[in-house]
Amino acid sequence: MRTLHRFPGGIHPEEHKAESSARPIHAPFIPNRLFIPMRQHIGQPAKPIVKVGDKVLKGQMIGQADGYVSTAVHASSSGVVTGIGLHAVAHPSGLPDLCITIDTDGHDTWTELQPLDWQSLDPAAVRGYVRDLGIAGLGGAVFPSSIKLDPKNQPIHTLILNGGECEPWITCDDRLMRERAEEVLQGARIMQHLLGAQTVIAGIEDNKPEAIAAMQAAAEKLGLQIEIAAMPTRYPGGGGKQITQTLTGLETPSGKLSTDIGVQVFNVGTAYALARAILHGEPLISRIVTVTGHVLGPQNYETLIGTPMGELVMHAGEREGTTGLIMGGPMMGFDVQPEAPVVKATNCVLVKSAELFPPKPRELPCIRCTECARVCPAQLQPQELYWFARAKNFGKAQEYNLFDCIECGCCSYVCPSHIPLVDYYRFAKSEIWAREKEKHAADIARERHEFRLFRLEREKKEKAERLAAKAQTKKAEAPTLTTDEQDAKKKLIAEALARAQAKKAGVAPKNTDNLTPEQCAEIAEIEARRARIREMAKKTIEPEKHL
Amino acid sequence: MTASTHTLPPNTSVTRVMTLVLACLMPGVLVYVWQFGWGIVINLVWASLLALGIEALALRLRGYPLKPFLTDGSAVVTAWLLALSIPPLAPWWMTLVGMIFAIGVAKHLYGGLGQNIFNPAMIGFAVLIISFPVQMTQWSAPLSLAGHAPNFTESLSLIFADTLPDGVNLDAIISATPLDTVRTGLMQQHTLDEIHGASRIFGQIGGVGSEWVAAAYLVGGIALWAFRIVPWQVPVAFLAGIWLTAGFLHWFDTGRYAAPWFQIAMPSSMLGAFFIATDPVSGSTTPKGRLIFGLGAGFLTVIIRAFGGYPDGVAFSILLMNLCVPLIDAWTQPRVFGTAKD
Structure with a gap:
């Protein structure tokens, strides 16, 4: 047994997990229209590579990674591109952003998928593949995984699989681990290979005993050297720095990342998405979303990226007296419009009512x-x-x-x-x-x-x-x-x-x-780019926070 | 911008904090009534009404909504702390003057709830002891020693009409506090032993009756800590400051300086330690800072009692430490997660 450490502070809000965790993950449905934002990850938004009128297949790349801190975006179902322009998205500012609209044809025809022989390939090539398959952190910060899988100068000794899921109401990782533990661990195996980490630990809060059991069983079945640690349930125990301290006792230095102390943290959902991508060639076009709160049937839905959240709520059974939607949990989530589509960061759509979420005093x-x-x-x-x-x-x-x-x-x-x-x-x-x-x-x-x-x-x-x-x-x-x-x-x-x-x-x-004026202009441009990167780096202090 | 957190725990409010403070004062109040009679109840009610009235007036003048601020409970807490700090049969106008300075000046002229740099009740107390030193020494005698125990109506007319019960003179009702007795005796060149022998006011540890009030404040204070309304650092450091300073002086000259246990057993020490020095608004906010704040206030309390011009020093010591809070806080910032350990 691993000695667990205590991170400072924290609270224990009402959990509200039972509402949605009892039922299995619902199979995806295909909405008539998908709105796929180009900016679903931290860094540069993807560049659209399709035109209005183009026919696209499920899994076909429609937005290309633009720069190092970026990742690709794919069509979540087959159909026709009917628009490339601004549409409501999930962002605290409430401002619209560039989206590709796809009118689905209902056939859901896959593009050709190519599984990857990851063990024999050069890690850099695997990372490029990961980027082109649109893998980003599914814990909430959506940092491009290809970057996090690159140990660069800093050797990584410990890989942490974050199954904390400490935010109230959310159960998508819980259900994922219960139902698809093997693929989660296969993803972790690939991550360990790319990072060269000696130790792999999966940290799961102890309010998810079924998930812990399922992960343990899967680890035994696959014969993997991976520790499944039951962590005390305390918010924000699933925060990157918090889970790092709980599991390793290491304190991430102020202003730095856990990688600076040789620890890399990935959400379990990301590990699953990586396994699907590498072993089956499937790009990240769907994710599990908890639909809970003021709905008739709170449940987890496998959801196509680009599905309007309002439609998802309709599927779960909209109720009278709905006062709004929150994307994410009640602690860190923010209010969204029902037109905003599900993105890679959407772990939960929490439906508000006056009783569940009374106005603040x-x-x-x-x-x-x-x-x-x-x-x-x-x-x-x-x-x-x-x-x-x-x-x-x-x-x-x-x-x-x-x-x-x-x-x-x-x-x-x-x-x-x-x-x-x-x-x-x-x-x-x-x-x-x-x-x-x-x-x-x-x-x-x-x-x-x-x-x-x-x-x-x-x-x-x-x-x-x-x-x-x-x-x-x-x-x-x-x-x-x-x-x-x-x-x-x-x-x-x-x-x-x-x-x-x-x-x-x-x-x-x-x-x-x-210097010639041209050289000066070039310098200025480089400086501007550096500034952008610096700013991005600042924004991504917590690349994989799953709260 | 969206609200940062969509969910709140039940029962978190300023009103709850203040109500708990009042509830934890109740043991002290009850023992006070038991040992000293009805005067304190009348004074508490009168001070509370004044506090709400002055608060309402100040809020109206400043253009603030009345309901949320009148119901936050902070004015009533100030009222109780002031009422418990002055003689329980103090005339009505003294409480009025004290509350005007506490709520009107110390609180609202500085910006209202959360903005005052001094503890409002202690400002009220300081104004009263400087302006009306004689009235401020006329404390109720413990019922067990009093020549006459005024009942409720007699107390009422004494406070509001300045009329004594028929055939009773003032000396039968009032008495000097143990600290005051010590002070007067020392000024007349008596030793502590002589002073203790000459007066019946001294009890087992502190004063007759008042030591029980102090014990009840201690019980209420521990409850307040258990409810997590006050941190342990301030009361512990405050009492330690009193004990250490008084202990040193007592060791230095047993005949002149009162014993540490005696000093701690004064109701003002316990009230100060758990209910006044712990005022979050005017106190330090860092763990180390609270230790410094408490130690400093305890030290100054004894110094003022021993060498100052007033019989008690709790109010002035806390006000002096209030002045130092910005500096203490700036100096004692705790380590932030992920920064180098000291």
């Missing part, structure tokens, strides 16, 4: 009771961060480790003043990002301006030198100038040179001397 002032600090898994001082965010004192907020906040919502949950604390932290974070972006743009503009000044000065200097050289030859031909005049001219030239040099010293601190 009025927000009162903070009384500094520090209940929030007691439950904060990042050991932050949420009450201080709240003051700083409110006062827009963002420098201080960063000093107090705002960016270590994983937005789990424990603080908002326990707050006696009912302050939506996480909203304040998200606001502060986005303001800081916006300011950094602005500052970076200003830096580029300033550098350009300074370079222009330098160039003008250099041209002036060159001209002066040319003139001086000319004068020299003139002088050689007709030495009529008096020494006084010569001295005065020399002095002028020397002064101009000194001025130019002084300016140059003050202006050009880098190796950007003597």
Whole structure:
């Protein structure tokens, strides 16, 4: 038995798992219309590679990975592309995003699938395959798996399969492990191979005894060296840093990823999707979604990506008195429109009613009771961060480790003043990002301006030198100038040179001397790209958080 | 932006926190009535009514909605803490003045609930002890020692009409507190032993009657900790601060400085430790900071009792430590997950 460690903070909200966990996973249905967003993962959205009017087959790539931090998108069923444009998507902002609309033909005809001989192939090739099959983390953060499967310079000693599923109401991973444990473990086996990890541990919260038993049985049957650990049920025990600490005792350093300490965490759903992709050649076109809350038949549905959530709710039995939909759990999920399609990140569609989710009581002032600090898994001082965010004192907020906040919502949950604390932290974070972006743009503009000044000065200097050289030859031909005049001219030239040099010293601190404007433009472009990547990296501090 | 968390546990509210504070004060109040008579009940009710009235007026003037803030319970907690800190038969206008400064000035002029840097009840107390030092020493005598035990109506007319019961003079009803007795005796160059021998006010550990009130505050305070309304650091550090400082002084000169147990057995020490120094709004918020806050307040309490101009020092020591909170908090930020261990 593995010694389990305790992560700080945490809460134990009402579980509400029994509502949806009793019934088996429902087979997928084909909606008349699929809306498939190009941005379903962290990083660059996929690039559409089909045109309106194209016939597509089930599993056919319709969006190509664009850049390193990106992954492909596929048609979830066969049909005709009838639109490429903005459509409602699941995003906290409520803004529409680029989607490919497919009118399904009902035949559900597969494209040709190619299983992969992963053991004999070069890992890099396997990763490329993973990317083209659209595999991204299904725990909620949807980080492209091809990147997470690349150990790069940091050797990975431990692979953690995250079956925590600590958010109330959600049971999709529970059902997956109960019904498809073998494929989950086959996926884990491939992950272990690609990462070269010595240890594989599956962490499952102990409120899922059936899932734990099923995984243990599957591990024995496959003869895999994999530990199945029953973790105490405590939210947010399925958070990447939390499960890492629970299972290994290792604390992920502030601002870093668990990979920096040699641990890689994958959601069990991702392992399953990887197994389907590698062993059967199936791209990620469907996932298990818990439909629960205020519905007649709460259940888990195998759901085609792109299915409007409203239709899914209709299938589960819509009820009178529905007040809205949440994508995800009650702690970290957000409100969505019923038109928004199911995406790779959709683990749950939680249907609200006034009884289940009464409106929040009025927000009162903070009384500094520090209940929030007691439950904060990042050991932050949420009450201080709240003051700083409110006062827009963002420098201080960063000093107090705002960016270590994983937005789990424990603080908002326990707050006696009912302050939506996480909203304040998200606001502060986005303001800081916006300011950094602005500052970076200003830096580029300033550098350009300074370079222009330098160039003008250099041209002036060159001209002066040319003139001086000319004068020299003139002088050689007709030495009529008096020494006084010569001295005065020399002095002028020397002064101009000194001025130019002084300016140059003050202006050009880098190796950007003597560059053509084209080169400068290129540098600026590279800088901009780097900034984008840096920002992405920041956003993905928690690549595989399954809460 | 969407609400960050869609679900809340039942019974989490400021009102619940404040109601629990009041509930945990109840043992102390009951013992107070048992040992000292009806005066404190009248004073608690009167102070509560004043608190709500002044709170309502302040909210109206500031354009805030009345209902959520009047029902949060914080004004009543302030009222009870002030009423329990002043003599139970204090005239009605003293409570009025105290509550105006507590709720009107210390709370609302600083921005209302959650914004006050000083404990409002202690500001009210400080104003009263500075302005009306004589009235503030006229405490009810314990019933077991009193020449006359005023009943409910007699207490009422004493507080609101300043009329004594027929044929009873004031000295039969009031008495100096044990701390005050010690203080006066020391000023007359008596030793502690002489003072203890000359007065009947001293009980087993602290004062007759008042030591039971202190014990009841302790019981209520432990309950408050068990309900997780107050952290353990503040009361433990506060009492430790009193004990250590008083212990050192007592060891230094047994004849001049009161014993540590005696100091801790004062009701003000227990009320201060569990109910006043633990005020989250004006106190420190970090674990280490709370230890410093409590230790500092305990230390200053004894220093003021021993060397200051007032018989008790709990109020001033807590107000002084309130001043230091921003600095203490900034210095004692706890380690964040994933950062280097100290």
